Amino acid sequence: MLEIKNLAKAFDERVIFKDMDLTINDGEVLSIVGPSGIGKTTFLRILAGLLPADRGELILNNEPLDISGDRQGAQVGVIFQDFNLFPQYTVKENITLAPQLVKKMTKKEANANAEELLNNLGLAEQTNQYPFQLSGGQKQRVAIARALAMKPGILAYDEPTSGLDAGSTDRVINVIQHLKEQGVTQLIVTHDLPFAQAVADQTFDFGTDVSRGGSL
Numbered sequence: 001m002l003e004i005k006n007l008a009k010a011f012d013e014r015v016i017f018k019d020m021d022l023t024i025n026d027g028e029v030l031s032i033v034g035p036s037g038i039g040k041t042t043f044l045r046i047l048a049g050l051l052p053a054d055r056g057e058l059i060l061n062n063e064p065l066d067i068s069g070d071r072q073g074a075q076v077g078v079i080f081q082d083f084n085l086f087p088q089y090t091v092k093e094n095i096t097l098a099p100q101l102v103k104k105m106t107k108k109e110a111n112a113n114a115e116e117l118l119n120n121l122g123l124a125e126q127t128n129q130y131p132f133q134l135s136g137g138q139k140q141r142v143a144i145a146r147a148l149a150m151k152p153g154i155l156a157y158d159e160p161t162s163g164l165d166a167g168s169t170d171r172v173i174n175v176i177q178h179l180k181e182q183g184v185t186q187l188i189v190t191h192d193l194p195f196a197q198a199v200a201d202q203t204f205d206f207g208t209d210v211s212r213g214g215s216l
């Protein structure tokens with residue numbers, strides 16, 4: 001379960017959002033919608049531990065997450081729009097490197113874990129390929145597998161259907177539903193309202209469900 005309490009962020013005195021309260025239960029899919037420039041990516045970067053919040057709490061499975069913008073650990077898995085795969089490594093290496101370095105998994109454990117994830121995500125044939133050899137949808141699923149390999153408490157996506165055709169969007173919906181059945185808690189930032197309606201148990205409107213303006 002992720003609990004967000006009284007979270008606030010300003011850039012140079014300009015309050016992007018404040019009084020943000022939200023709870024996502026285990027295995028739930030939450031979509032975050034709202035107009036361009038309203039603060040969705042800023043929130044995602046705070047959740048990912050890449051940007052500091054000015055106040056508030058993030059509590060994942062009863063453990064407080066650091067909100068200083070310098071978090072260690074991989075409690076939140078994020079799939080960014082450009083996927084950030086390592087171009088010089090194969091699909092399997094992309095998925096097994098961090099678990100060995102950060103989670104201290106043995107190579108054997110990391111490989112077994114990667115193979116299971118690749119099978120589940122329909123990527124078995126791509127195991128030894130490099131990112132440049134993959135389609136956009138395949139790259140995205142590798143990014144999902146890489147995030148899941150770190151066994152995060154929550155998986156978050158930034159605009160996962162942007163640039164995808166209808167068939168690929170359906171595939172993303174299937175992957176999210178499959179992970180939901182396995183109990184993975186997921187948060188999705190999206191502009192795509194039909195997609196949000198198709199996958200989400202709960203929708204948070206960043207335009208209306210947080211306060212902004214004034215001072216912190």
Ligand SMILES: Nc1ncnc2c1ncn2[C@@H]1O[C@H](COP(=O)(O)OP(=O)(O)OP(=O)(O)O)[C@@H](O)[C@H]1O
Pocket residue numbers: 011016034035036037038039040041042043
């Ligand atoms: N590092 C920064 N310094 C100052 N202002 C910033 C910074 N990052 C974002 N902003 C501002 O914060 C506001 C929210 O931006 P953000 O990218 O979070 O919006 P968004 O809802 O994700 O938009 P979009 O849907 O277009 O991606 C914008 O006005 C943006 O200009």
